Amino acid sequence: MAETFLSIQNVRKAFGATTVVQDFNLDVERGEFVSFLGPSGCGKTTMLRIVAGFEEPSAGMVMVGGKDVTNLKPNQRDIGMVFQAYALFPNLTVAQNIGFGLKVAGVPRAESDARVAEMLSIIKLPEFGSRYPYQLSGGQQQRVALARALAPRPKLLLLDEPLSALDAKVRVSLREEIRGIQKKLGITTIFVTHDQEEALSMSDRIVVMYGGKAEQVGTPFEIYNKPATRFVASFVGTLNILEGTVSDPASGTVRVNGSEIALKRKLDGKAAGDEISLALRPEAISVGDHPGRDASIAGEISDVSFLGSVIRVRVxxxxxxxxxxxxxxxxxxxPVVGETANITFAASDLLVLQ
Known part of the structure; x- marks a missing residue:
């Protein structure tokens, strides 16, 4: 049985009359990489700051390694934290920045130098120890910030949107490096992001947050393919929404634009004639017949965009x-704009939105 390392229990946070985190519960296994994903203002950074000790919860408990740390200061929690801003000391070299926490902790010089050299190797900047932050690119500075957080060998690593200030190509490269380092060190990690691609590509599990609540917790596969709420379905990935009516709730038959579609599952709580919202991922749809796709709806091509290897079609x-x-x-x-076309898909790929 996997070991729970970080446990967040019934946490609530209010600023005056405004509640920004409510009834938040999460158990994180040792060595797991978990992302808090959601739009601005959903409470994800506040929740991270509560785990870090920079914010005190209005209610609830945070436990690390079986120990209640709810009322401990940040420097008493044995955590490493990397922020969106690199926050490197401009007057210190790369090596001195990485070793800063070790110096504060009173680690002997020889041990500190060895640890700094190890960190420089891990972040693939072994020859950059004598440089200053202004001599580095943004991606290199963020790697140094990561090394500084990891140098004291914390039990828990917290990453607060560390890639959002970087350009797209650097972000992709650095997220792969961060995940690789995290796996190599086996450190339990919480990663805050509003970027769904980052969360899907990096995480063991994702916590999708909205309105201060955890809307859904699951693996990237579960979050994308089996969204629990309409918000999760629309926020994670591209989604097509089809509005229809229920024909027979017992057999799960619905009517969309004149076409009957058998979902092959009961529609509990629905009655014949009720309106229903259905979601369909773009990759589940074809124009014209396609093997394995047992449902079709008639439509008209409204837009065609040539994107090189891909053609984007709107129907x-x-x-x-x-x-x-x-x-x-x-x-x-x-396809040609204005022509009629049947879109086909597997009825089992339709998601019923609550």
Whole structure:
């Protein structure tokens, strides 16, 4: 059985009359990489600051390694933290920045030098120890900030949107490096981001937050393919929404733009004639017949965008507009705006939104 290392129990945080985190519960296993994902103002950074000790919860408890740390100061929690701003000391070299926490902790010079050298090797900057922060790129500075957080060998690593200030190409490269280092060291990590791609690509599990609550906790596969709420479905990935009506709730039959679709599962709590919202991922849709896709809806091509290897197609389906991507094939011309088309998909891929 996996060991729970970080336990957040019934945490609530209010600033005056405004509650920004409510009834938050989460158990994180030792060595697990968990992302807090959500839009601005959802409470994810506040929750991270509560774990770090920079904010005191209005209610609830935070436990690390079986120890209640709720009322401990940040420097008593044995954590490392990396912020969006690099916050490196401009008058110290890279090596001195990395070793700063070790010096404060009174680690002997020889041991500190060895640890700094190890960190420089891990972040792939072994020759940069004598440089100053202004001589580094943004990505290099963030790697140094990560090394500084890891040098004291904390039990828990907290990352507060550390990649958001970097350009897209550097972000992709650095997120792979961060995940690689985290796996190598086996350190339990909480990562805050508003970028769904970062969360999906880096995490063992994702906590999708909205309105101060954890809307859903699950693996990237579960969050993307089996969203528990309408917000999760719409926030994570691109989603097509189809509005229809229930024909037979017992058999799960619905009608969308004149087409009957059998979902092959009961629609509990629904009655014939009720309106229903259905979601469909773009990759689940084809124009025309496709093996394994047992449902179809008639529509009209409303827009075609050529993007090189991919052609993005929008199809008007009654009051709905459906987007899908098809691969470019030189032998097959793209659809033409205005022509009628059937979009096909597997009925089992339709998500019923609550």
């Amino acid at each position: 008007g389906v009654g009051k709905n507009a459906v987007s899908l991507d098809t691969f470019n094939s030189p032998a097959t011309p793209p």
